[in-house]
Amino acid sequence: MRETQPRIGVIVFPGSQDDRDAAWALGALGAEPVMVWHAEEELPMLDAVVLPGGFSYGDYLRCGAIARFSPAMRAVTEFAEAGGLVLGICNGFQILCEAGLLPGVLRPNRSLQFVCRDVALVVERADTPFTARCGAGQELLIPVKHGEGCYHLPPELPEEQIALRYAPGDNPNGSEGDVAGVVNSAGNVFGLMPHPEHAVDPLLGSGDGALILASLVDSARERLYARA
Amino acid sequence: MRAVVLVRPKTGILDPQGQAVETSLKHLGFAVDEARVGKVIDLELNAEDEAAARTEIERMCEQLLANPLIESYEIELAEAE
Numbered sequence: 001m002r003e004t005q006p007r008i009g010v011i012v013f014p015g016s017q018d019d020r021d022a023a024w025a026l027g028a029l030g031a032e033p034v035m036v037w038h039a040e041e042e043l044p045m046l047d048a049v050v051l052p053g054g055f056s057y058g059d060y061l062r063c064g065a066i067a068r069f070s071p072a073m074r075a076v077t078e079f080a081e082a083g084g085l086v087l088g089i090c091n092g093f094q095i096l097c098e099a100g101l102l103p104g105v106l107r108p109n110r111s112l113q114f115v116c117r118d119v120a121l122v123v124e125r126a127d128t129p130f131t132a133r134c135g136a137g138q139e140l141l142i143p144v145k146h147g148e149g150c151y152h153l154p155p156e157l158p159e160e161q162i163a164l165r166y167a168p169g170d171n172p173n174g175s176e177g178d179v180a181g182v183v184n185s186a187g188n189v190f191g192l193m194p195h196p197e198h199a200v201d202p203l204l205g206s207g208d209g210a211l212i213l214a215s216l217v218d219s220a221r222e223r224l225y226a227r228a
Numbered sequence: 229m230r231a232v233v234l235v236r237p238k239t240g241i242l243d244p245q246g247q248a249v250e251t252s253l254k255h256l257g258f259a260v261d262e263a264r265v266g267k268v269i270d271l272e273l274n275a276e277d278e279a280a281a282r283t284e285i286e287r288m289c290e291q292l293l294a295n296p297l298i299e300s301y302e303i304e305l306a307e308a309e
Contacts, residue, residue: 046234061293062295069292105295107298110265150244
């Protein structure tokens with residue numbers, strides 16, 4: 001029988017807290033989640049990597065600033081530079097920005113308050129490996145929970161790299177341009193502040209996050225077939 | 229050698245902490261026009277001379293201590309007592 005379960009690594013940093021949720025959601029959507037400890041210098045055979053939410057290394061100095069130098073992140077950087085699919089959620093997005101794999105940086109919320117609630121999002125780009133199951137302009141309801149999610153938008157960032165925005169009037173953190181998620185110029189690295197892994201079952205309030213994670217699983221499966 | 233690194237939000241970068249401090253100071257009756265909040269990092273290091281120390285600390289700032297997209301830094305050097 002042909003192997004159909006793509007292997008998606010979930011990097012576990014000291015202070016990660018959504019790693020199990022991400023692994024559960026990926027498993028529910030047909031992938032084989034593989035937990036990878038931050039001290040690992042090499043990644044196992046993987047079709048995609050997820051950097052989960054949490055407070056890696058206590059978020060000391062700046063969110064993601066210390067995690068970016070962990071041995072696993074060196075391996076993830078090589079993986080991304082070779083075209084591998086990398087998704088960063090919340091703290092994972094902050095780490096990708098600090099590591100320079102994504103443009104911009106995430107700063108303390110404009111309100112200075114921790115925000116934990118569902119937000120409405122608009123899909124700007126439905127042609128990425130992470131959003132292919134969505135329609136362009138589709139509205140998604142996915143929760144956020146962060147204190148530092150105010151995206152500083154580099155002025156030179158091309159419009160087409162903004163994949164996800166907060167719906168008009170629903171920006172929870174003061175992000176410039178209402179940016180909720182950005183993709184790199186090559187299109188294989190994506191980071192977003194909302195937590196799709198917390199919205200994969202209508203019983204939990206919304207199933208919209210599954211559209212993003214299932215897009216990743218689809219794309220990872222294509223990579224799996226390519227290497228098989 | 230001892231060094232102090234001052235890390236500040238760059239001009240034009242929104243600083244909600246600074247705004248909160250400014251508002252509080254105004255509530256207390258102080259006449260302030262603006263407050264910005266940064267970080268102080270005290271370092272103790274071995275270096276041959278001031279120039280070498282400065283070069284080394286600049287590398288630390290570029291790689292880790294500051295995010296050049298949003299923060300500027302200043303280095304002050306002092307001989308250890």
